[in-house]
Amino acid sequence: MAEEKKLRDISWKEFKALPLTEKGAYFQGDPPHTLIAQQFTRAKLEELCTLATRIKRINKRREGANFLKTLLSDKRAMLYFAQPSSRTYLSHNAACQILGLDTMDVRDSSTSSEVKGESPEDSVRTFSSYADMIIMRHPKGGFAERVAWMMAHTGREVPVLNAGSGSDQHPTQALLDIYTLARSFEDIGGIDGKHVVFVGDLQRGRTVRSLAWMLTLYKDMTLYFVAPEPLQIGQDILDLLDAAGTKYVVTDDFASIMPIADAIYMTRIQDEWDAAGESSTIDTSSFRIGAEHMDIIKDTTAIMHPLPRRQEISTEIDNDPRAVYWRQMRNGMWIRAALILTTFGRQDEANQYYDDYKPGT
Numbered sequence: 543m544a545e546e547k548k549l550r551d552i553s554w555k556e557f558k559a560l561p562l563t564e565k566g567a568y569f570q571g572d573p574p575h576t577l578i579a580q581q582f583t584r585a586k587l588e589e590l591c592t593l594a595t596r597i598k599r600i601n602k603r604r605e606g607a608n609f610l611k612t613l614l615s616d617k618r619a620m621l622y623f624a625q626p627s628s629r630t631y632l633s634h635n636a637a638c639q640i641l642g643l644d645t646m647d648v649r650d651s652s653t654s655s656e657v658k659g660e661s662p663e664d665s666v667r668t669f670s671s672y673a674d675m676i677i678m679r680h681p682k683g684g685f686a687e688r689v690a691w692m693m694a695h696t697g698r699e700v701p702v703l704n705a706g707s708g709s710d711q712h713p714t715q716a717l718l719d720i721y722t723l724a725r726s727f728e729d730i731g732g733i734d735g736k737h738v739v740f741v742g743d744l745q746r747g748r749t750v751r752s753l754a755w756m757l758t759l760y761k762d763m764t765l766y767f768v769a770p771e772p773l774q775i776g777q778d779i780l781d782l783l784d785a786a787g788t789k790y791v792v793t794d795d796f797a798s799i800m801p802i803a804d805a806i807y808m809t810r811i812q813d814e815w816d817a818a819g820e821s822s823t824i825d826t827s828s829f830r831i832g833a834e835h836m837d838i839i840k841d842t843t844a845i846m847h848p849l850p851r852r853q854e855i856s857t858e859i860d861n862d863p864r865a866v867y868w869r870q871m872r873n874g875m876w877i878r879a880a881l882i883l884t885t886f887g888r889q890d891e892a893n894q895y896y897d898d899y900k901p902g903t
């Protein structure tokens with residue numbers, strides 16, 4: 543990662559125009575922000591995955607859980623979710639509870655003073671007056687970046703965690719996806735060299751956009767983008783993969799890719815972004831997994847989904863050991879705890895506790 547740069551030293555216009563891979567250097571400072579997948583290095587991902595597992599193990603015993611609750615007991619987090627969420631909201635909230643942070647929330651802008659005409663910018667500035675961290679989901683792409691930039695130009699810059707912005711980024715989901723892949727492939731050589739298959743609405747799926755880039759940090763990957771043509775992955779992501787030298791295949795032939803997949807990452811049609819119900823006219827019937835496919839999928843394949851699902855994964859396969867999406871969801875709580883702790887620079891205290899007490903697996 544390039545040397546640290548300061549958001550307060552750059553105009554919004556200049557910052558906005560930067561390529562994603564150059565923006566990351568502005569988020570590493572004090573406080574660090576988590577805004578885009580492109581700000582992560584492989585070393586950082588590995589550090590977070592290790593810490594997530596340690597927090598999980600420490601938390602298993604009551605003394606450990608009580609210790610974790612002291613780590614951020616002097617901090618408060620604001621959860622601002624201007625779009626619906628179950629997992630991301632709850633897992634961030636649970637991660638805060640594990641670390642002893644108190645939380646406040648606005649889950650619906652219609653209950654905040656935005657209704658009285660307050661701008662989203664002023665609303666977030668208001669939240670930052672009472673909180674030490676803002677965890678936010680917003681329908682407007684790039685708005686979390688705007689908030690971080692704006693706060694850097696006020697006297698109170700608190701860290702911002704992007705919990706999903708528009709259809710462009712969902713970096714903390716990509717973190718839990720990386721953690722899930724790392725755990726799934728622990729005994730088969732880790733993530734390097736694997737074939738990861740993305741299926742569904744890749745055009746508007748922000749989880750795919752963030753995760754695809756993070757996978758460029760691993761060696762000899764091949765990514766497969768399997769979707770009907772109108773829902774295919776954006777050229778901007780393919781350009782990033784090209785620049786990173788990551789191999790990929792773009793296809794609509796799911797059946798031929800299933801047997802070679804090490805991970806299959808299913809996604810739902812993101813029809814909340816439809817202008818007039820146009821995605822209901824697209825035939826997505828061959829972009830699903832059911833019990834009839836399980837014989838051709840390898841024994842070690844991890845079947846993932848950021849959730850919520852609709853029909854793209856049949857509930858018949860939920861108890862197959864390859865169906866890791868429920869574990870994937872729970873992993874979100876641990877990796878988000880690791881991220882929040884690291885954001886406040888208190889990870890050494892958890893690592894020290896782990897080394898001293900060596901809690902079992």
Ligand code: ASP
Pocket residue numbers: 706712747748749809810812848849850
């Ligand atoms: N929950 C994920 C997101 O918010 C995926 C989805 O909604 O389909 O992006």
Ligand code: CP
Pocket residue numbers: 626627628629630631706715848849850
């Ligand atoms: N995966 C995910 O972001 O789920 P929610 O939309 O329920 O938060």
